[in-house]
Amino acid sequence: MEKKDMEIMKKAMAFEAIMLMLIIFIGGAMAKSPSVIIVGAGMSGISAAKTLSDAGITDLTILEATGRIGGRMYKVPFAGLQVEKGANWVEGVGGKELNPMWKMAQELHLRNFESNYDNISANCYKENGGLYEEKVVNDALEIVAKVDKSGEKLSSSLPSSGFEDISLLTMQRLMKHVPTDPVSMVTDYYTYDYEFAEPPRVTSMQNTVPLSTFTNFGDKLHFVADQRGYESLVHHLAHQFLKSDKHGNFVDPRLILNQVVRRISYSASEVTVTTEDGKVYKADYVMVSVSIGVLQTNLIKFAPPLPDKKIIAMYQFDMSVYTKIFLKFNSTFWPTGDGTEFFLYASERRGYYPIWQHLETEFPGSHVLLVTVTDEESRRIEQQSDNDTKKEAMEVLRKMFGENIPNATDILVPKWWSDRFYKGSFSNWPIGVNRYEFDHMRAPIGRVYFTGEHTSEHYNGYVHGAYLAGIDSANIMIRCIKNGFCKFSIKAKNA
Structure with a gap:
């Protein structure tokens, strides 16, 4: 091969290398943020969603089992008034x-x-x-x-x-x-x-x-x-990252009401959420914000099943x-x-x-x-x-x-215990649950994260506990996504 041909080939290879690097660079720069499904639109779910959105993770899908947001903050008409069925x-x-x-x-x-x-x-x-x-x-x-x-x-x-x-x-x-x-x-x-x-x-x-x-x-x-209603606090948070019309009604396609989640399948690469009406949603991560009472029932099945330590810890906490x-x-x-x-x-x-x-x-x-x-x-x-x-x-x-x-x-007469979407009013920390078991209860399992007032170490059972837990759980997910710190630390039993 002549010297001139060699130079042409070298230039071509150099050009291809530059183009490849450019493609990699552009692809990395244009890569979309991870997708996250949030199960439940109560205070903790909306708080977590807002925290993720503020961190630039905006590819969110919020699946709510009922026809409203607010969870256990719930105003209802009674005798010409609007009274608080739940948190007051x-x-x-x-x-x-x-x-x-x-x-x-x-x-x-x-x-x-x-x-x-x-x-x-x-x-x-x-x-x-x-x-x-x-x-x-x-x-x-x-x-x-x-x-x-x-x-x-x-x-x-x-x-x-x-x-x-x-x-x-x-x-x-x-x-x-x-x-x-x-x-x-x-x-x-x-x-x-x-x-x-x-x-x-x-x-x-x-x-x-x-x-x-x-x-x-x-x-x-x-x-x-x-x-x-007290629920207006949840609406206030949601309006900061979800689109609404001039009347204040949410029109953001990322908020989907009347979607009862029945199955959460997870692997090393993705999560799949299946609803009662047969709809299937896929994402990179899922944040589960249902009550501990619901987690103790068979409403939502996890595949593969959650680890025994987590299940035992969840069953020990009271709703x-x-x-x-x-x-x-x-x-x-x-x-x-x-x-x-x-x-x-x-x-x-x-x-x-x-x-x-x-x-x-x-x-x-x-x-x-x-x-x-x-x-x-x-x-x-x-x-x-x-x-x-x-x-x-x-x-x-x-x-x-x-x-x-x-x-x-x-x-x-509110009936929180009979309602399959709540199974009670709020969590109570019973005797026999120590910090080790509590950490297992709120720990993420792979790409499945958990939040709710029951995951608030100091304020479980309270509205502010739900709000702060949503922020805390979202930050745990953010650290994993953005910094690669995905291991959740659980102290030894007697530490």
């Missing part, structure tokens, strides 16, 4: 740190009222009528407070791993206090069950005493009574049931004015229609009462007719206020 309070206000939900509520000018329980000791009714002396109830509340304070010291002395954790009931026994009479039982219920929706015998001491929400964000609670029953009357027969909003019914049957609230402050002239039940009573009530529930509630009210009070004209 911004809990944790006025402390050293700013609760992100309170910040958002303030920005949206969400109508709310601070709940003042200071006078509840003057509003505790006997089982068969009449009020207890205020001192009797105050003494019972002071005992609970002292036991709780002693529990804080004990809690701080235990290993952070949680392997020496005890239940709240065990804590009470150590402090020589086990509630048995109606007053001590209802004040105990008011202190613990009203907050965690499960009794002290199952609730972890180390993860509730002290309670991070109140320690960090403050001990004030604000009742949301805005006709836009509690917290039921707010609304009753409408044609007139008001209960005390109103300062210091009367909350009142207790001290029954021999612990947890039987125990905590009441009138809504004359939030909705003047509405003549609406709210009574809260939890756990076993919630499950029992969900299985009977609303008419039977109304009869029971009226019997209790007649014992408190006399036989001549009017009947309720309307009743609203």
Whole structure:
């Protein structure tokens, strides 16, 4: 081969090499961001989606089983009002740190009222009528407070791993206090069950005493009574990255409602999500934001099955049931004015229609009462007719206020436990679940990531926990996608 031909060939090869490098460079520069499917459009799912979008991961598909976004933040019409079927309070206000939900509520000018329980000791009714002396109830509340304070010291002395954790009931026994009479039982219920929706015998001491929400964000609670609903906070987040029309309705094709996810298949290279109506969605990653209650059922099947350690950890966590029953009357027969909003019914049957609230402050002239039940009573009530529930509630009210009070004209009984898309109200950290198992519960499995209020280490069970968990889970995924840090660290059992 002549020298001239050699030079031509070298130039051609050089040109091909340059073109190849250019193709590789352009291909890399033009490569689309990873695709992510998010299962569930509640607070944690939307929070995770926004975090991913803010990081440039915008190829998202949000699959929501219902016809709305918001999850367990859910306003519904009742007797001419919009009331909160689910989450109702911004809990944790006025402390050293700013609760992100309170910040958002303030920005949206969400109508709310601070709940003042200071006078509840003057509003505790006997089982068969009449009020207890205020001192009797105050003494019972002071005992609970002292036991709780002693529990804080004990809690701080235990290993952070949680392997020496005890239940709240065990804590009470150590402090020589086990509630048995109606007053001590209802004040105990008011202190613990009203907050965690499960009794002290199952609730972890180390993860509730002290309670991070109140320690960090403050001990004030604000009742949301805005006709836009508490769910407007979820909408506010979603509007920041999803397209909507001039009326505020979401028109972004990435948000797909009424898609019930039944199967999540995953491999080393992709995930496939199949819905109840047979639709199939493929992506690089999936973020599962359904409740821990749903994960404990067979609604969603994983292929291959999740590892045993993860399944065991998920099954150990509790999905509690917290039921707010609304009753409408044609007139008001209960005390109103300062210091009367909350009142207790001290029954021999612990947890039987125990905590009441009138809504004359939030909705003047509405003549609406709210009574809260939890756990076993919630499950029992969900299985009977609303008419039977109304009869029971009226019997209790007649014992408190006399036989001549009017009947309720309307009743609203939320049924979170019976709903296959929720299977309860919020998670509760039970005795026996330590940090090791909790980490397994929230750990990603390959390309499958998990979020939800139940994955919030310090704020599980709260709206702000759901919001912060969404951010945290999304950041774990982002670190894997962008930096290659895909290993989720789980400390040793006794660390």
